Amino acid sequence: AQSVTQPDIHITVSEGASLELRCNYSYGATPYLFWYVQSPGQGLQLLLKYFSGDTLVQGIKGFEAEFKRSQSSFNLRKPSVHWSDAAEYFCAVGATNNNDMRFGAGTRLTVKP
């Protein structure tokens, strides 16, 4: 079965600084990769997904992620963080031919003024 590791439990960045959240996956076949964001008291919202094609994926709210098969990674980036980006971010991996999805433990982002 597939699995996901998010090495950073908590990250703090200053407003306006760049951001990179790490995600490593384990799956023997073609992975289907997702990033979700969970704002305080809210459900999960899809930021972006990778199924195939261009390895640099653009999402909502100015986020992007790059799929690197050689590193089994799907890191999320944003060039300039806004205070409203403070939230918890989850990476997830889906499998071929089923809807089974595995989530990482999440990375909590704090944004300093």
Added chain:
Amino acid sequence: EAQVTQNPRYLITVTGKKLTVTCSQNMNHEYMSWYRQDPGLGLRQIYYSMNVEVTDKGDVPEGYKVSRKEKRNFPLILESPSPNQTSLYFCASSLWAPTSGRPGTQYFGPGTRLLVL
């Protein structure tokens, strides 16, 4: 508006008192799923359903039941809740297109916070 709804949003109960958390989606999705979210563990799947009358266990099914009598609804039942089921629960739904080989993007409800005393 396309959405997944859950009720109740907050629930405090006592050990052993049966409860049901409802989940409904208006997107005609085949696939529905229940997750629990615990600090440091992310989301873990409890049960899922590929379509009406088709359900299967996820990673942490013990102590839970589900049913899928209608396409839009997927209630989660705790027959005899225990304190270790205190958690934040999410329902999700997605399209399921097995011929594509690709998973559907899952859409999540707002969550139900459960406290079992």
